[in-house]
Amino acid sequence: xxxxxxxxxxxxxxxxxxxxxxxxxxxxxxxxxxxxxxxxxxxxxxxxxxxxxxxxxxxxxxxxxxxxxxxxxxxxxxxxxxxxxxxxxxxxxxxxxxxxxxxxxxxxxxxxxxxxxxxxxxxxxxxxxxxxxxxxxxxxxxxxxxxxxxxxxxxxxxxxxxxxxxxxxxxxxxxxxxxxxxxxxxxxxxxxxxxxxxxxxxx
Amino acid sequence: xxxxxxxxxxxxxxxxxxxxxxxxxxxxxxxxxxxxxxxxxxxxxxxxxxxxxxxxxxxxxxxxxxxxxxxxxxxxxxxxxxxxxxxxxxxxxxxxxxxxxxxxxxxxxxxxxxxxxxxxxxxxxxxxxxxxxxxxxxxxxxxxxxxxxxxxxxxxxxxxxxxxxxxxxxxxxxxxxxxxxxxxxxxxxxxxxxxxxxxxxxx
Numbered sequence: 001x002x003x004x005x006x007x008x009x010x011x012x013x014x015x016x017x018x019x020x021x022x023x024x025x026x027x028x029x030x031x032x033x034x035x036x037x038x039x040x041x042x043x044x045x046x047x048x049x050x051x052x053x054x055x056x057x058x059x060x061x062x063x064x065x066x067x068x069x070x071x072x073x074x075x076x077x078x079x080x081x082x083x084x085x086x087x088x089x090x091x092x093x094x095x096x097x098x099x100x101x102x103x104x105x106x107x108x109x110x111x112x113x114x115x116x117x118x119x120x121x122x123x124x125x126x127x128x129x130x131x132x133x134x135x136x137x138x139x140x141x142x143x144x145x146x147x148x149x150x151x152x153x154x155x156x157x158x159x160x161x162x163x164x165x166x167x168x169x170x171x172x173x174x175x176x177x178x179x180x181x182x183x184x185x186x187x188x189x190x191x192x193x194x195x196x197x198x199x200x201x202x203x
Numbered sequence: 204x205x206x207x208x209x210x211x212x213x214x215x216x217x218x219x220x221x222x223x224x225x226x227x228x229x230x231x232x233x234x235x236x237x238x239x240x241x242x243x244x245x246x247x248x249x250x251x252x253x254x255x256x257x258x259x260x261x262x263x264x265x266x267x268x269x270x271x272x273x274x275x276x277x278x279x280x281x282x283x284x285x286x287x288x289x290x291x292x293x294x295x296x297x298x299x300x301x302x303x304x305x306x307x308x309x310x311x312x313x314x315x316x317x318x319x320x321x322x323x324x325x326x327x328x329x330x331x332x333x334x335x336x337x338x339x340x341x342x343x344x345x346x347x348x349x350x351x352x353x354x355x356x357x358x359x360x361x362x363x364x365x366x367x368x369x370x371x372x373x374x375x376x377x378x379x380x381x382x383x384x385x386x387x388x389x390x391x392x393x394x395x396x397x398x399x400x401x402x403x404x405x406x
Binding site for chain 1: 245266275
Protein backbone atom coordinates (compact mmCIF):
# COMPACT_ATOMS: atom_id res chain seq x y z
CA UNK A 1 0.00 0.00 0.00
CA UNK A 2 1.33 3.41 -0.98
CA UNK A 3 1.18 6.41 1.34
CA UNK A 4 0.54 10.02 0.20
CA UNK A 5 4.25 10.91 0.18
CA UNK A 6 5.13 7.91 -2.00
CA UNK A 7 2.15 8.62 -4.23
CA UNK A 8 3.21 12.23 -4.86
CA UNK A 9 6.75 11.11 -5.63
CA UNK A 10 5.42 8.67 -8.22
CA UNK A 11 2.95 10.93 -10.06
CA UNK A 12 5.34 11.81 -12.91
CA UNK A 13 6.51 8.24 -13.27
CA UNK A 14 2.88 7.14 -13.58
CA UNK A 15 1.98 9.91 -16.06
CA UNK A 16 5.06 9.25 -18.19
CA UNK A 17 4.55 5.48 -17.90
CA UNK A 18 7.89 4.94 -16.27
CA UNK A 19 6.65 2.80 -13.37
CA UNK A 20 6.85 -0.89 -12.49
CA UNK A 21 3.74 -3.07 -12.62
CA UNK A 22 3.70 -3.49 -8.83
CA UNK A 23 4.02 0.23 -8.16
CA UNK A 24 1.40 0.99 -10.78
CA UNK A 25 -1.14 -1.14 -8.94
CA UNK A 26 -0.27 0.46 -5.60
CA UNK A 27 -0.51 3.89 -7.22
CA UNK A 28 -3.96 3.14 -8.66
CA UNK A 29 -5.20 1.82 -5.33
CA UNK A 30 -4.10 4.96 -3.52
CA UNK A 31 -5.65 7.08 -6.27
CA UNK A 32 -9.04 5.48 -5.59
CA UNK A 33 -8.84 5.88 -1.85
CA UNK A 34 -7.27 9.31 -1.27
CA UNK A 35 -9.36 12.28 -2.51
CA UNK A 36 -6.58 14.85 -1.80
CA UNK A 37 -4.01 12.97 -3.87
CA UNK A 38 -6.64 12.34 -6.56
CA UNK A 39 -7.24 16.08 -6.81
CA UNK A 40 -3.52 16.79 -7.19
CA UNK A 41 -3.13 14.06 -9.79
CA UNK A 42 -6.10 15.29 -11.83
CA UNK A 43 -4.94 18.89 -11.76
CA UNK A 44 -1.43 17.89 -12.90
CA UNK A 45 -2.95 15.93 -15.78
CA UNK A 46 -5.18 18.87 -16.79
CA UNK A 47 -2.34 21.39 -16.58
CA UNK A 48 -0.10 19.13 -18.62
CA UNK A 49 -2.76 18.74 -21.27
CA UNK A 50 -3.28 22.51 -21.35
CA UNK A 51 0.44 23.12 -21.72
CA UNK A 52 0.70 20.69 -24.61
CA UNK A 53 -2.15 22.59 -26.28
CA UNK A 54 -0.57 26.02 -25.82
CA UNK A 55 -0.83 27.93 -29.10
CA UNK A 56 2.36 27.69 -31.09
CA UNK A 57 3.89 30.94 -32.23
CA UNK A 58 5.88 31.34 -35.42
CA UNK A 59 8.85 33.48 -36.32
CA UNK A 60 8.13 36.81 -38.03
CA UNK A 61 8.23 37.17 -41.82
CA UNK A 62 11.54 39.01 -41.83
CA UNK A 63 13.20 36.53 -39.45
CA UNK A 64 15.22 34.80 -42.17
CA UNK A 65 16.14 38.09 -43.82
CA UNK A 66 17.40 39.49 -40.52
CA UNK A 67 19.33 36.31 -39.85
CA UNK A 68 20.91 36.43 -43.29
CA UNK A 69 21.93 40.06 -42.76
CA UNK A 70 23.43 39.23 -39.39
CA UNK A 71 25.39 36.34 -40.87
CA UNK A 72 26.66 38.56 -43.70
CA UNK A 73 27.72 41.33 -41.34
CA UNK A 74 29.38 38.72 -39.14
CA UNK A 75 31.27 37.38 -42.14
CA UNK A 76 32.33 40.91 -43.08
CA UNK A 77 33.55 41.58 -39.56
CA UNK A 78 35.49 38.31 -39.61
CA UNK A 79 37.14 39.15 -42.94
CA UNK A 80 38.13 42.66 -41.75
CA UNK A 81 39.51 42.10 -38.29
CA UNK A 82 41.48 45.37 -38.32
CA UNK A 83 38.40 47.50 -38.83
CA UNK A 84 37.16 46.52 -35.40
CA UNK A 85 40.26 47.90 -33.75
CA UNK A 86 39.96 50.94 -31.56
CA UNK A 87 38.50 51.85 -28.22
CA UNK A 88 35.20 50.26 -27.34
CA UNK A 89 33.64 50.35 -23.86
CA UNK A 90 31.90 47.03 -24.35
CA UNK A 91 35.23 45.27 -24.76
CA UNK A 92 36.41 46.28 -21.32
CA UNK A 93 35.83 43.38 -18.92
CA UNK A 94 33.58 44.18 -15.97
CA UNK A 95 36.30 43.45 -13.38
CA UNK A 96 38.41 46.23 -14.91
CA UNK A 97 35.91 48.81 -13.64
CA UNK A 98 36.22 47.48 -10.12
CA UNK A 99 39.99 47.49 -10.37
CA UNK A 100 39.98 51.11 -11.57
CA UNK A 101 37.73 52.17 -8.70
CA UNK A 102 40.06 50.43 -6.22
CA UNK A 103 43.08 52.27 -7.63
CA UNK A 104 41.29 55.64 -7.44
CA UNK A 105 40.30 54.88 -3.84
CA UNK A 106 43.93 54.08 -2.92
CA UNK A 107 45.16 57.31 -4.53
CA UNK A 108 42.51 59.38 -2.72
CA UNK A 109 43.38 57.80 0.64
CA UNK A 110 47.08 58.44 -0.02
CA UNK A 111 46.46 62.13 -0.69
CA UNK A 112 44.22 62.49 2.36
CA UNK A 113 46.90 60.96 4.59
CA UNK A 114 49.56 63.18 3.05
CA UNK A 115 47.50 66.32 3.59
CA UNK A 116 46.96 65.33 7.23
CA UNK A 117 50.71 64.96 7.76
CA UNK A 118 51.25 68.36 6.15
CA UNK A 119 48.99 69.98 8.74
CA UNK A 120 51.75 69.42 11.31
CA UNK A 121 54.53 70.92 9.16
CA UNK A 122 55.56 74.65 9.21
CA UNK A 123 54.20 75.00 5.70
CA UNK A 124 50.75 75.19 7.20
CA UNK A 125 51.48 78.32 9.25
CA UNK A 126 49.11 81.25 8.76
CA UNK A 127 49.81 83.17 5.54
CA UNK A 128 50.85 86.33 7.45
CA UNK A 129 53.52 84.43 9.33
CA UNK A 130 54.68 82.71 6.17
CA UNK A 131 54.90 86.09 4.42
CA UNK A 132 57.02 87.47 7.20
CA UNK A 133 59.24 84.45 7.03
CA UNK A 134 59.71 84.89 3.32
CA UNK A 135 60.28 88.63 3.70
CA UNK A 136 63.01 88.41 6.38
CA UNK A 137 65.77 87.13 4.11
CA UNK A 138 64.90 89.83 1.59
CA UNK A 139 65.55 92.48 4.24
CA UNK A 140 69.09 91.19 4.68
CA UNK A 141 71.78 93.16 2.83
CA UNK A 142 72.34 91.98 -0.68
CA UNK A 143 76.10 92.43 -0.68
CA UNK A 144 77.39 90.57 2.27
CA UNK A 145 80.96 91.11 3.35
CA UNK A 146 82.99 88.51 5.16
CA UNK A 147 82.81 90.72 8.26
CA UNK A 148 79.09 90.80 8.16
CA UNK A 149 77.98 87.24 7.69
CA UNK A 150 74.41 86.30 7.00
CA UNK A 151 72.46 84.93 9.95
CA UNK A 152 71.53 81.31 9.95
CA UNK A 153 68.33 80.45 8.12
CA UNK A 154 68.86 83.13 5.49
CA UNK A 155 70.26 82.85 2.01
CA UNK A 156 73.96 81.95 1.55
CA UNK A 157 76.25 84.99 1.29
CA UNK A 158 76.83 86.60 -2.06
CA UNK A 159 80.38 87.77 -2.71
CA UNK A 160 81.46 90.44 -5.14
CA UNK A 161 84.45 90.04 -7.41
CA UNK A 162 86.69 92.14 -5.09
CA UNK A 163 85.83 90.05 -2.05
CA UNK A 164 87.37 86.71 -1.31
CA UNK A 165 85.51 83.91 0.31
CA UNK A 166 86.79 83.21 3.86
CA UNK A 167 88.39 79.85 4.52
CA UNK A 168 86.03 79.24 7.41
CA UNK A 169 82.43 79.48 6.52
CA UNK A 170 81.08 82.17 8.83
CA UNK A 171 77.53 81.17 8.16
CA UNK A 172 78.15 77.78 9.72
CA UNK A 173 80.09 79.46 12.55
CA UNK A 174 77.09 81.61 13.30
CA UNK A 175 75.03 78.45 13.70
CA UNK A 176 77.22 77.38 16.63
CA UNK A 177 75.27 78.22 19.87
CA UNK A 178 78.51 78.91 21.76
CA UNK A 179 79.39 81.75 19.39
CA UNK A 180 76.00 83.36 19.67
CA UNK A 181 75.91 86.72 21.59
CA UNK A 182 74.50 86.60 25.12
CA UNK A 183 70.82 87.26 25.21
CA UNK A 184 69.84 90.64 26.81
CA UNK A 185 67.82 88.93 29.54
CA UNK A 186 70.77 86.84 30.61
CA UNK A 187 72.98 89.93 30.51
CA UNK A 188 70.50 91.79 32.70
CA UNK A 189 70.38 88.87 35.14
CA UNK A 190 74.11 88.74 35.32
CA UNK A 191 74.34 92.51 36.01
CA UNK A 192 71.66 92.20 38.68
CA UNK A 193 73.54 89.38 40.40
CA UNK A 194 76.75 91.45 40.28
CA UNK A 195 74.97 94.39 41.83
CA UNK A 196 73.64 92.23 44.69
CA UNK A 197 77.13 90.86 45.21
CA UNK A 198 78.65 94.38 45.49
CA UNK A 199 75.89 95.50 47.90
CA UNK A 200 76.56 92.41 50.06
CA UNK A 201 80.31 93.14 50.00
CA UNK A 202 79.74 96.76 51.00
CA UNK A 203 77.70 95.60 54.01
CA UNK B 204 6.19 28.90 -62.25
CA UNK B 205 6.22 25.14 -62.41
CA UNK B 206 8.95 23.43 -60.40
CA UNK B 207 10.73 20.63 -62.17
CA UNK B 208 10.02 17.09 -60.89
CA UNK B 209 13.75 16.48 -60.50
CA UNK B 210 14.06 19.39 -58.10
CA UNK B 211 11.07 18.18 -56.11
CA UNK B 212 12.52 14.71 -55.58
CA UNK B 213 15.81 16.27 -54.53
CA UNK B 214 13.99 18.37 -51.96
CA UNK B 215 12.07 15.36 -50.71
CA UNK B 216 15.23 13.37 -50.21
CA UNK B 217 16.78 16.34 -48.43
CA UNK B 218 13.76 16.60 -46.18
CA UNK B 219 14.31 13.05 -45.07
CA UNK B 220 17.82 13.79 -43.87
CA UNK B 221 18.32 13.62 -40.14
CA UNK B 222 19.47 16.68 -38.22
CA UNK B 223 22.88 15.13 -37.74
CA UNK B 224 23.25 14.54 -41.47
CA UNK B 225 22.24 18.12 -42.17
CA UNK B 226 24.79 19.58 -39.77
CA UNK B 227 27.54 17.35 -41.21
CA UNK B 228 26.61 18.62 -44.69
CA UNK B 229 26.74 22.15 -43.39
CA UNK B 230 30.13 21.46 -41.84
CA UNK B 231 31.27 20.35 -45.28
CA UNK B 232 30.21 23.75 -46.69
CA UNK B 233 26.61 23.21 -47.80
CA UNK B 234 24.81 26.44 -46.92
CA UNK B 235 21.49 24.95 -48.02
CA UNK B 236 21.72 22.48 -45.14
CA UNK B 237 21.93 25.37 -42.72
CA UNK B 238 18.80 26.88 -44.24
CA UNK B 239 17.02 23.57 -43.72
CA UNK B 240 18.12 23.51 -40.08
CA UNK B 241 16.69 27.02 -39.68
CA UNK B 242 13.40 25.88 -41.25
CA UNK B 243 13.16 22.90 -38.93
CA UNK B 244 14.07 24.58 -35.67
CA UNK B 245 13.08 28.27 -35.87
CA UNK B 246 9.52 27.84 -34.57
CA UNK B 247 10.37 25.15 -32.02
CA UNK B 248 13.15 27.23 -30.54
CA UNK B 249 11.00 30.37 -30.63
CA UNK B 250 8.29 28.65 -28.57
CA UNK B 251 10.88 27.35 -26.13
CA UNK B 252 12.54 30.76 -25.72
CA UNK B 253 9.20 32.54 -25.55
CA UNK B 254 7.95 30.39 -22.66
CA UNK B 255 11.17 31.23 -20.89
CA UNK B 256 11.28 35.02 -21.30
CA UNK B 257 7.62 35.78 -22.15
CA UNK B 258 8.60 38.44 -24.64
CA UNK B 259 8.20 37.69 -28.31
CA UNK B 260 10.86 40.12 -29.53
CA UNK B 261 13.40 38.94 -27.02
CA UNK B 262 12.55 35.33 -27.84
CA UNK B 263 13.12 36.00 -31.54
CA UNK B 264 16.44 37.68 -30.76
CA UNK B 265 17.45 34.63 -28.75
CA UNK B 266 16.61 32.34 -31.68
CA UNK B 267 18.56 34.57 -34.07
CA UNK B 268 21.53 34.47 -31.72
CA UNK B 269 21.20 30.70 -31.51
CA UNK B 270 21.39 30.27 -35.28
CA UNK B 271 24.24 32.74 -35.50
CA UNK B 272 26.14 30.71 -32.93
CA UNK B 273 25.39 27.50 -34.81
CA UNK B 274 26.69 29.16 -37.97
CA UNK B 275 29.84 30.45 -36.33
CA UNK B 276 30.59 27.31 -34.31
CA UNK B 277 29.41 24.70 -36.78
CA UNK B 278 32.68 22.77 -36.40
CA UNK B 279 32.32 22.63 -32.62
CA UNK B 280 29.45 20.16 -32.99
CA UNK B 281 30.49 16.52 -32.69
CA UNK B 282 28.10 13.68 -33.36
CA UNK B 283 28.34 12.37 -29.82
CA UNK B 284 25.12 14.17 -28.89
CA UNK B 285 21.92 14.71 -30.78
CA UNK B 286 21.83 17.93 -32.74
CA UNK B 287 18.52 18.91 -31.13
CA UNK B 288 20.14 18.63 -27.68
CA UNK B 289 23.00 20.86 -28.79
CA UNK B 290 20.78 23.56 -30.29
CA UNK B 291 18.34 23.51 -27.35
CA UNK B 292 21.26 23.88 -24.95
CA UNK B 293 22.44 26.98 -26.83
CA UNK B 294 18.94 28.51 -26.77
CA UNK B 295 18.45 27.64 -23.11
CA UNK B 296 21.76 29.23 -22.15
CA UNK B 297 20.95 32.40 -24.10
CA UNK B 298 17.50 32.59 -22.48
CA UNK B 299 19.07 32.20 -19.05
CA UNK B 300 21.52 35.00 -19.87
CA UNK B 301 18.57 37.26 -20.74
CA UNK B 302 16.86 36.39 -17.44
CA UNK B 303 20.09 37.03 -15.53
CA UNK B 304 20.42 40.44 -17.19
CA UNK B 305 16.85 41.23 -16.20
CA UNK B 306 17.58 40.26 -12.61
CA UNK B 307 20.70 42.44 -12.61
CA UNK B 308 18.65 45.35 -13.92
CA UNK B 309 16.26 44.86 -11.02
CA UNK B 310 19.17 44.74 -8.58
CA UNK B 311 20.69 47.94 -10.02
CA UNK B 312 17.70 50.21 -10.56
CA UNK B 313 19.86 53.05 -11.94
CA UNK B 314 20.06 51.04 -15.14
CA UNK B 315 18.63 52.85 -18.15
CA UNK B 316 16.17 50.18 -19.21
CA UNK B 317 14.62 49.23 -15.90
CA UNK B 318 11.63 51.53 -16.21
CA UNK B 319 10.95 50.22 -19.69
CA UNK B 320 11.01 46.66 -18.40
CA UNK B 321 8.78 47.36 -15.44
CA UNK B 322 6.20 49.09 -17.58
CA UNK B 323 6.29 46.39 -20.17
CA UNK B 324 3.37 44.01 -19.74
CA UNK B 325 3.85 40.33 -20.25
CA UNK B 326 3.01 39.47 -23.84
CA UNK B 327 0.65 36.72 -24.77
CA UNK B 328 -0.08 35.58 -28.28
CA UNK B 329 -3.47 36.32 -29.85
CA UNK B 330 -5.48 39.16 -28.34
CA UNK B 331 -8.51 38.99 -30.62
CA UNK B 332 -12.05 38.49 -29.28
CA UNK B 333 -12.61 34.83 -28.78
CA UNK B 334 -15.58 32.52 -28.20
CA UNK B 335 -16.21 31.49 -24.58
CA UNK B 336 -14.45 28.13 -24.66
CA UNK B 337 -11.44 29.69 -26.35
CA UNK B 338 -11.47 32.55 -23.86
CA UNK B 339 -11.43 30.09 -20.99
CA UNK B 340 -8.48 28.38 -22.58
CA UNK B 341 -6.76 31.74 -22.97
CA UNK B 342 -7.31 32.60 -19.30
CA UNK B 343 -6.07 29.18 -18.25
CA UNK B 344 -3.00 29.60 -20.42
CA UNK B 345 -2.20 32.97 -18.89
CA UNK B 346 -2.57 31.55 -15.43
CA UNK B 347 -0.32 28.59 -16.16
CA UNK B 348 2.22 30.89 -17.78
CA UNK B 349 2.20 33.13 -14.70
CA UNK B 350 2.73 30.07 -12.53
CA UNK B 351 5.61 28.86 -14.74
CA UNK B 352 7.29 32.26 -14.49
CA UNK B 353 7.13 32.03 -10.71
CA UNK B 354 8.96 28.70 -10.67
CA UNK B 355 12.68 28.63 -9.89
CA UNK B 356 14.82 28.53 -13.04
CA UNK B 357 15.77 24.83 -12.78
CA UNK B 358 12.11 23.81 -12.43
CA UNK B 359 10.99 26.14 -15.19
CA UNK B 360 13.51 24.68 -17.65
CA UNK B 361 12.41 21.08 -17.16
CA UNK B 362 8.69 21.93 -17.21
CA UNK B 363 9.04 23.80 -20.51
CA UNK B 364 11.16 21.08 -22.06
CA UNK B 365 8.97 18.21 -20.91
CA UNK B 366 5.40 19.51 -20.85
CA UNK B 367 5.49 22.20 -23.54
CA UNK B 368 8.24 21.04 -25.88
CA UNK B 369 7.44 17.37 -25.22
CA UNK B 370 11.08 16.26 -25.12
CA UNK B 371 12.12 12.92 -23.69
CA UNK B 372 13.80 12.49 -20.32
CA UNK B 373 17.06 11.54 -22.06
CA UNK B 374 17.07 14.67 -24.19
CA UNK B 375 16.34 16.87 -21.17
CA UNK B 376 19.09 15.09 -19.28
CA UNK B 377 21.56 15.99 -22.03
CA UNK B 378 20.33 19.57 -22.39
CA UNK B 379 20.51 20.44 -18.71
CA UNK B 380 23.55 18.22 -18.20
CA UNK B 381 22.10 16.30 -15.26
CA UNK B 382 21.70 12.56 -14.56
CA UNK B 383 18.47 10.89 -15.66
CA UNK B 384 17.36 10.24 -12.07
CA UNK B 385 17.81 13.91 -11.20
CA UNK B 386 15.76 14.90 -14.25
CA UNK B 387 12.91 12.56 -13.28
CA UNK B 388 12.70 13.77 -9.69
CA UNK B 389 13.08 17.39 -10.78
CA UNK B 390 10.21 17.11 -13.26
CA UNK B 391 8.01 15.55 -10.57
CA UNK B 392 8.85 18.27 -8.05
CA UNK B 393 8.38 20.96 -10.71
CA UNK B 394 4.89 19.64 -11.54
CA UNK B 395 3.88 19.58 -7.88
CA UNK B 396 5.27 23.06 -7.36
CA UNK B 397 3.42 24.31 -10.43
CA UNK B 398 0.16 23.06 -8.89
CA UNK B 399 0.92 24.97 -5.69
CA UNK B 400 1.55 28.15 -7.68
CA UNK B 401 -1.69 27.63 -9.62
CA UNK B 402 -3.59 27.14 -6.36
CA UNK B 403 -2.21 30.50 -5.15
CA UNK B 404 -3.24 32.20 -8.39
CA UNK B 405 -6.76 30.73 -8.35
CA UNK B 406 -7.46 31.96 -4.80
